[in-house]
Amino acid sequence: MMQMKTQTEKKVVTGDYAAAHGALLARPKLIAAYPITPQTFIVEHMSEFIADGKLDADYMAVESEHSAMSACIAAEATGVRTYTATSSQGLALMHETLFVAAGLHLPIVMPVVNRTLAAPIGIWCEHNDTMPQRDTGWLQVYCEDNQEVLDMVIQAYKIAEDERVLLPIMVNLDAFILSHTVEPVDLLDQKMVDAFLPPYKPKHAYLDPSDPMVVGSFAPPEYIMEARYQTEMSMQAAREVIGEVTEEFADKFGRDYGGLIDTYRMDDAEVALMTLGTVTGTARDVVDSFRANGKKVGLIKLRFFRPFPARELIEATKGLKALGVYDRAISFGSGGPSWIETRHALYGHTDIPVTGFLAGLGGRDVTPENVGMMFDSLLGLAKGQGMPHVSWIGTRGVEP
Amino acid sequence: MTTVKELPVQDYFTSGHTACPGCGGAMVARIAMKVFGPNTVVYHPASCMLIFSSTYPNNAFKVPFLHVLFENSAVCAAGIKRALNRLGKSDVNVVAFAGDGGTADIGLQALSGAAERNEDIIYIMYDNEAYMNTGIQRSSSTPFGAWTTTTPVGSVHAGKVEFKKDVPRIMMAHDVPYVATASIAYPTDFIKKLEKAKAKKGFRYLQVLAPCPTGWKAESSKMVELARMAVETGIWTLMEYEDGKYTVNRTPKFSPVQDYLKAQGRFKHLTPEDIKKIQDWVKSKWEKDKALEQVYK
Amino acid sequence: MAAQALAAAAFREGNHALAFPFFGAERRGAPVLAFARVDSKKIRQRTQVYKPDYVVVLDDKLMGYVDVTAGLKEGGTLVVNSPLPPEKIVTERPVKCATVDATGVALEVLGVPVTNSAILGAFAKATGQIKLESVEKGIMDIFGARLGEKGGRKNADAARKAFEKTTAGMSVGGRKFKPVKKWLPDYKELPLSLGLRVTMTEAGRVGPGSFDVNKTGSWRTFAPVLDDAKCTNCLICWFYCPDGAVVRGEKHVSVNYDYCKGCGVCVEVCAPKALKWVRTEEVEEKLPSEAIA
Numbered sequence A: 001m002m003q004m005k006t007q008t009e010k011k012v013v014t015g016d017y018a019a020a021h022g023a024l025l026a027r028p029k030l031i032a033a034y035p036i037t038p039q040t041f042i043v044e045h046m047s048e049f050i051a052d053g054k055l056d057a058d059y060m061a062v063e064s065e066h067s068a069m070s071a072c073i074a075a076e077a078t079g080v081r082t083y084t085a086t087s088s089q090g091l092a093l094m095h096e097t098l099f100v101a102a103g104l105h106l107p108i109v110m111p112v113v114n115r116t117l118a119a120p121i122g123i124w125c126e127h128n129d130t131m132p133q134r135d136t137g138w139l140q141v142y143c144e145d146n147q148e149v150l151d152m153v154i155q156a157y158k159i160a161e162d163e164r165v166l167l168p169i170m171v172n173l174d175a176f177i178l179s180h181t182v183e184p185v186d187l188l189d190q191k192m193v194d195a196f197l198p199p200y201k202p203k204h205a206y207l208d209p210s211d212p213m214v215v216g217s218f219a220p221p222e223y224i225m226e227a228r229y230q231t232e233m234s235m236q237a238a239r240e241v242i243g244e245v246t247e248e249f250a251d252k253f254g255r256d257y258g259g260l261i262d263t264y265r266m267d268d269a270e271v272a273l274m275t276l277g278t279v280t281g282t283a284r285d286v287v288d289s290f291r292a293n294g295k296k297v298g299l300i301k302l303r304f305f306r307p308f309p310a311r312e313l314i315e316a317t318k319g320l321k322a323l324g325v326y327d328r329a330i331s332f333g334s335g336g337p338s339w340i341e342t343r344h345a346l347y348g349h350t351d352i353p354v355t356g357f358l359a360g361l362g363g364r365d366v367t368p369e370n371v372g373m374m375f376d377s378l379l380g381l382a383k384g385q386g387m388p389h390v391s392w393i394g395t396r397g398v399e400p
Numbered sequence B: 001m002t003t004v005k006e007l008p009v010q011d012y013f014t015s016g017h018t019a020c021p022g023c024g025g026a027m028v029a030r031i032a033m034k035v036f037g038p039n040t041v042v043y044h045p046a047s048c049m050l051i052f053s054s055t056y057p058n059n060a061f062k063v064p065f066l067h068v069l070f071e072n073s074a075v076c077a078a079g080i081k082r083a084l085n086r087l088g089k090s091d092v093n094v095v096a097f098a099g100d101g102g103t104a105d106i107g108l109q110a111l112s113g114a115a116e117r118n119e120d121i122i123y124i125m126y127d128n129e130a131y132m133n134t135g136i137q138r139s140s141s142t143p144f145g146a147w148t149t150t151t152p153v154g155s156v157h158a159g160k161v162e163f164k165k166d167v168p169r170i171m172m173a174h175d176v177p178y179v180a181t182a183s184i185a186y187p188t189d190f191i192k193k194l195e196k197a198k199a200k201k202g203f204r205y206l207q208v209l210a211p212c213p214t215g216w217k218a219e220s221s222k223m224v225e226l227a228r229m230a231v232e233t234g235i236w237t238l239m240e241y242e243d244g245k246y247t248v249n250r251t252p253k254f255s256p257v258q259d260y261l262k263a264q265g266r267f268k269h270l271t272p273e274d275i276k277k278i279q280d281w282v283k284s285k286w287e288k289d290k291a292l293e294q295v296y297k
Numbered sequence C: 001m002a003a004q005a006l007a008a009a010a011f012r013e014g015n016h017a018l019a020f021p022f023f024g025a026e027r028r029g030a031p032v033l034a035f036a037r038v039d040s041k042k043i044r045q046r047t048q049v050y051k052p053d054y055v056v057v058l059d060d061k062l063m064g065y066v067d068v069t070a071g072l073k074e075g076g077t078l079v080v081n082s083p084l085p086p087e088k089i090v091t092e093r094p095v096k097c098a099t100v101d102a103t104g105v106a107l108e109v110l111g112v113p114v115t116n117s118a119i120l121g122a123f124a125k126a127t128g129q130i131k132l133e134s135v136e137k138g139i140m141d142i143f144g145a146r147l148g149e150k151g152g153r154k155n156a157d158a159a160r161k162a163f164e165k166t167t168a169g170m171s172v173g174g175r176k177f178k179p180v181k182k183w184l185p186d187y188k189e190l191p192l193s194l195g196l197r198v199t200m201t202e203a204g205r206v207g208p209g210s211f212d213v214n215k216t217g218s219w220r221t222f223a224p225v226l227d228d229a230k231c232t233n234c235l236i237c238w239f240y241c242p243d244g245a246v247v248r249g250e251k252h253v254s255v256n257y258d259y260c261k262g263c264g265v266c267v268e269v270c271a272p273k274a275l276k277w278v279r280t281e282e283v284e285e286k287l288p289s290e291a292i293a
């Protein structure tokens, strides 16, 4: 990360606050949301901003997440910037609406606090809420700390509203580990954010009686293939736009997140672990201690899951002898979603073993020891030792 | 009060749509749009009306039009309205046209939410008393005894065993500014209610009986007649709940329900006992209506 | 249902058969398209049929708009519901053709102008590909399942009657069709979110309020005819017409046959009885000559 260019006020805040403050700075005109642990602080903060006159927007306290996203879709299709946030069961309830937001090319920004999806019911961190949404046409970015949450909400609007993209985006933060954890966060300067993020003025979808438009028509087979292709093109274009926005943000605010992926001590690494979400921070420390012991390990931080950074991963894994992919979710009958996607992305570009690790499901803590075990097995793998395709870490009764 | 003759010549729901010949829903849309006029945004859930009025790239509505999903009409209309307000266009009418299934069943939650928040929208339920779009399945708004494809006439059960859900009274319980029922067979009453709905602020709910030749198994030419008989038998009450006051707009002739039922294939199988049950239901419904007039004066 | 019954009939003769509709957005009464494939072995192809051996037309009015022989194989046969003899049927090129007044038969036997059973009798007679007995069984299988034994029987009778009345011959060629244009933008031209404002395309107007390019007049089997002198201009028919097909005038209304689907609501609500119910053929000259979009 680059040196800070500007020094605005830092405050000790939760990840939920960071997600809300990012929205405050982005000046959405309509917020529609429904509370769910551990996202509740976000909706409470948004309500307070409006109650205190800090934000001039409509807050729709709707009766479900399905309605929250529906209201955002309708308002965005009318032509205003919107905001919502959810988690877990709420996201699952939204599922049907997510396709509409993407299919209508509405650049809605939604933080999702990653929480386990029932059953068994729990409230702690797992990515099995967002991973099943991967085919809806939403961009997805996973955050490592509260600062990244805030910075990504602002960048998310800029990326999503870019005319080359025009797709909705989820900004993902791990339940409790970020949502309820306080740490110092640079809250950014409103004027600078305004200069970075212009108002939303859609040309492709709006509802205005002086210039009528049909949005969301029933469409026969003659039109849907092309529409699907457009969404795929938008997703592809997002790669470039994410790069540009990352650069512009780094330039203006002094923090460079690396774009689709970030890397750590990869220069001469023999094995590497890929992580997403907050485990990344723990893994950075583990990398340092392995390095201190002369072991050549490195770290790849998967930031964007959609679009999936295939090219970047091909580049980043060159020269490695083994790669491990960490997931906090499983696609039953196959493996961790990012492991599956990584193997797919690297197909034909590498012949190194790519192995999957599962840890932290249901909110179980992922410790430095857990991560250390992953690196140890990767080093063994690089030396030709065998290991299963997918390893369950810290699971009672399962061999490490 | 606007008469039929005074309605604008101009249609904002155009010809060429693909509704069945005689479609009561299409009559509702066309007449309502004459009253609402061009400064309107229309929302449609999944329904017959969506399919027959909006097949890409053509659309029957001359005004801005949005479809999102099936069960969220009320909240989508509310989202549009609030966004228009934010854009400085607060004079625009936002109207949702939803079917009985999209309203009384799967859409009831979003409807209740929007009503409770008193969202500034007009919600029109065109009641054809079944899920017509998917092939005539029963809804909670299907009347007692009616054949549908999911209340078939078999040897053990014949037709729907439950009575119709009373959505207007559910809406009254939300104490919104305006709740009314209408029938296409009473033009001036219908126009008056559309105009009131247009003029008022806050949540406005209008439920219009919209006979369906296909689903009711009746002659397409008889749609208006059926809509009249429904009122004259007392099966369909013309009512208004306006700023807390409940009014029955028309005292029916109470002609025997049989006349209405006989004219429709969906009731063909009814036994004399079934018919009596319906006749009794009409009586108790009327007593409740009169009692409501006393309560909400 | 006609295609289904034909498949059932073919199955009765020991063949494999597939029948399927093209699922369109139209409701009841709109022109529809259905396909049937018959073979002695299992049919694996499930695509639409583009080069049929036989084309069956249930509503001859369609032949003014649609080139029904476009895909018909050389030597294939056209079966048309029409009171006219084959040599009065005008198609794009002369083809083997059989006709029957299936509407007349249906009205006589069933009491309603629903011709999808009767026409199958004509098909059996015209093509010789299937026995009338099998067609009747196929109709019992499909129509009987929906309408009960009695209803099925009536429809089988309609097929038998139509079989007897079918005449075979050749159609005459020479009908010209404007190529049907459709707006088929590629992905670069297709508006994002399919968001559409009123737009002129090479295939006509699209967007809000553009459905009037679709002339639904072709749906009708009956049409209202106005006696101007009797019309009091009360506008009640204009108020109710679900298709906006009644036009207001100074002294009296008139019917716009481009859109009238023939539901008959206007006839029913007309207090002075100025509107009469007439079989479409009798108002033929008033039909739109332009192809539907």
Ligand SMILES: Cc1ncc(C[n+]2csc(CCOP(=O)(O)OP(=O)(O)O)c2C)c(N)n1
Pocket: B025, B046, B047, B048, B049, B070, B071, B098, B099, B100, B101, B102, B103, B128, B129, B130, B131, B132, B133, B134, B139
């Ligand atoms: C979530 C969901 N479930 C089911 C459907 C299928 N569906 C579409 S329209 C419809 C019935 C509509 O009935 P109603 O609201 O009464 O309108 P009508 O077609 O009768 O006018 C159904 C079940 C759907 N589109 N979405």
Ligand SMILES: [Mg+2]
Pocket: B099, B100, B101, B127, B128, B129, B130, B131, B132
């Ligand atoms: Mg219905």
